[in-house]
Amino acid sequence: MKTLPGRRYLLLATTIVFLPSAASYAQGSQTVVMARIGNVIQNSLPGAADYFVKKIAIGQNDRAEIEAKWNFSPNASTLEFFYGENSYGQLVGTVFFDWVDTRYGTIEVGTAFEPWGAVSNVVVAKATVKTEPWVEAVLRRGLVKNLIGLDGTSTLGALKNLNRNSMGPRNYFMTQAITTAVIRGIIYYDSLFQPHLPG
Secondary structure (H helix, E strand, O other), X not given: XXXXXXXXXXXXXOOOOOXXXXXXXXXXXXXXXXXXXXXXXXXXXXXXXXXXXXXXXXXXXXXXXXXXXXXXXXXXXXXXXXXXXXOOOOEEEEEEEEEEEEOOEEEEEEEEEOOOOOEEEEEEEEEEOOOHHHHHHHHXXXXXXXXXXXXXXXXXXXXXXXXXXXXXXXXXXHXXXXXXXXXXXXXXXXXXXXHHOOO
C-alpha cells in the first residue's frame, strides 16, 4: 500500500486509542461508544474508494481570526479531517469529529461534509452513561436532521432556532450540545480545511 505525501491512511488513524481522563470516571460520566469512528467515516462517505486523514495545525493567526469572527476559542491545537476520494482521485466528502464538554461529561460528534462544504450527516460517536439515553431520544425525534444542509453561510441561526419549551429541557440541552459541535465543525471546515483541499 503506497503512502502519499502529507497523508496517512484511515487504517492508521483508527488504531489510535483515546484514554479517558480521571475526571471522566465521575458518576454517570463514563464514556459510551455509540458509533465507531471508522464506521462513521465509511457510512458518511459512501462514494469513497480511498480514505485519508489530513492534520492541520491551528496557527496564532487562525485562532485569532476564529475568535474574532465567531467568538469562541478552538479547543485543540491540531485538527484532523478525514476525507474520501473516488477512484478518479476526486474528493467525495469529509468528516470531522469535535467534542463538547457538558456538566454530564463529554460528547463527541462526527459531522460529514459534501465537497462544497454543506453538512451531509451528523453522528454522535461518543456520549456518557448519563447522556446516552438523552442522545438516543434526540436522534429518535429527528431533531438533528435540521442540521443537514447547513454551511458557513447558515450557522448563526442554528442555535437561536432551538425552542426549549417545545423540546423539553433534556432534549434542548442535548440538541444544543450536538448543534454546537456541528457549528464548530463548519467553522473549522471553512476556515482551515477548504483552503487546503486536496488537489
